[in-house]
Amino acid sequence: xxxxxxxxxxxxxxxxxxxxxxxxxxxxxxxxxxxxxxxxxxxxxxxxxxxxxxxxxxxxxxxxxxxxxxxxxxxxxxxxxxxxxxxxxxxxxxxxxxxxxxxxxxxxxxxxxxxxxxxxxxxxxxxxxxxxxxxxxxxxxxxxxxxxxxxxxxxxxxxxxxxxxxxxxxxxxxxxxxxxxxxxxxxxxxxxxxxxxxxxxxxxxxxxxxxxxxxxxxxxxxxxxxxxxxxxxxxxxxxxxxxxxxxxxxxxxxxxxxxxxxxxxxxxxxxxxxx
Numbered sequence: 426x427x428x429x430x431x432x433x434x435x436x437x438x439x440x441x442x443x444x445x446x447x448x449x450x451x452x453x454x455x456x457x458x459x460x461x462x463x464x465x466x467x468x469x470x471x472x473x474x475x476x477x478x479x480x481x482x483x484x485x486x487x488x489x490x491x492x493x494x495x496x497x498x499x500x501x502x503x504x505x506x507x508x509x510x511x512x513x514x515x516x517x518x519x520x521x522x523x524x525x526x527x528x529x530x531x532x533x534x535x536x537x538x539x540x541x542x543x544x545x546x547x548x549x550x551x552x553x554x555x556x557x558x559x560x561x562x563x564x565x566x567x568x569x570x571x572x573x574x575x576x577x578x579x580x581x582x583x584x585x586x587x588x589x590x591x592x593x594x595x596x597x598x599x600x601x602x603x604x605x606x607x608x609x610x611x612x613x614x615x616x617x618x619x620x621x622x623x624x625x626x627x628x629x630x631x632x633x634x635x636x637x638x639x640x641x642x643x644x645x646x647x648x649x650x651x652x653x654x655x656x657x658x659x660x661x662x663x664x665x666x667x668x669x670x671x672x673x674x675x676x677x678x679x680x681x682x683x684x685x686x687x688x689x690x691x692x693x694x695x696x697x698x699x700x
Contacts, residue, residue, distance in 0.1 A: 437459050456483045456666035459496075459504035461576055462604050464649065465489035467624035469686055470508075474681065477673050482667045491575025491604065496606075499523050499652065502659035506667040507652040511576035515650055524652040529700035531683055535563060535580055535645040538626055538635040539618035547618065547638040553645050556638075557588045560618050561597065567617035568592065570606045572600030576647070581620045584644065594641055609635070624687070624695035648700050 464470050465487065474485050488498065492511040496518055498504040499610065507524070509515060515527045537547055539557055545563040550556035560568050570592070571578045585592050592598040601608045604646035607626045612619040613634040623640060626632055639645070651674065653667040673679055680698045 430467065445693065453663045453666060454482060454484050455486055456663050456670060457486045457503065457505045457670070458488070458508060458670070459500075459506075460487060460489050460496055460508040461492050461510055461624065461649075462489050462606070463510070463577070463622040463625050464508055466604075466606060467622070467628050467687075469624065469683070469696060472686055473674075473679065473682060477670065477679075480678075481669045481673060483669055485522070485670075491571065491573045491578065493574030493578075499654050500685040502654070502661070505654055505663040506670055507574060507654070508649060509652070510647055510649045511579045512648065512650070514576075514579065515652060518652065522655060523658050524655055527650040527652050528671055528675075529648050529650045531696050531698055532646055532648045532700060533696045534623050534641050535620055535647050536626060536637055537618060537620055537645075538612070538632075538637050538641040540616040541636045543638055550639055552568065553584050553620075554587045555641060557584050557590065559590065561588070561590050567597055567599055567612075568613050569608055569612040569615065569617045569619040570598060570600045571605065572602045575604075577605060577620060577622060580647065584620070587644070594646040614699045627687070627691050649696075 460470060470487060476506065478484055489495070492509045492514060495507060495509050496514055498506050499518065500523055518524055519527060537553060539547060545566050546557040547556040547559060550559060560566055570581055599611065599615065601611055605621055606617060606629065609621060609626065609629050610631060613631040651671050652663060653671065654662045654663055656662050683696050684694050684698060687693060
């Protein structure tokens with residue numbers, strides 16, 4: 426009898442061990458988001474983060490840099506999802522198999538800011554391409570570029586190309602290789618023109634030293650997209666968390682939060698829903 430009981434206990438132990446070993450691993454709760462400085466420095470993502478975390482149970486690990494550097498984190502497997510704003514770079518990323526699609530969900534506008542006396546007459550320009558042409562041909566003015574392969578830098582280069590101007594190496598052109606905040610500081614110090622997203626400009630400490638001269642021109646529209654990193658490239662990608670963030674950011678609740686962001690402090694929304 427004792428022998429039978431012993432055998433039964435052994436069998437039960439084996440089944441118990443087998444069942445435990447076949448349990449699915451716990452779902453990842455950490456979600457690595459690689460995003461642009463504009464979304465983070467404007468305060469939008471820090472504003473949304475605790476609400477998303479409370480609603481879904483996922484915890485965001487956010488890193489921010491220029492779009493080029495932000496996208497690179499997706500290439501190296503150091504992010505689960507990207508929140509960026511450079512369509513051509515995003516499409517290249519998808520063509521390389523790192524993501525299946527871009528999901529545009531909001532936009533804001535780049536703006537041109539500069540000295541209050543506006544010696545190049547940017548305020549009278551009908552669009553950004555015309556404004557860039559005026560800056561390039563006005564004696565004694567400076568233009569500060571981020572020069573860092575960010576989404577803002579990419580947009581700026583497209584505008585120079587549309588104006589048929591090659592600014593690199595010209596006396597008026599100052600390339601910082603720095604982020605938006607540092608570049609705005611340099612522009613303020615030199616009383617130079619600069620292209621920036623409006624949200625970061627309004628949130629910047631030295632905004633009173635640079636005046637907003639041109640905004641909401643069609644060629645200044647700035648679309649933000651989400652890209653989930655492909656498991657085919659990086660099997661450890663937290664796709665469930667990334668999909669939860671996409672669903673949440675495109676929900677009616679998040680849309681209202683995004684639309685309301687900045688209204689109380691600046692009297693206007695800083696980001697708009699839709700592509």
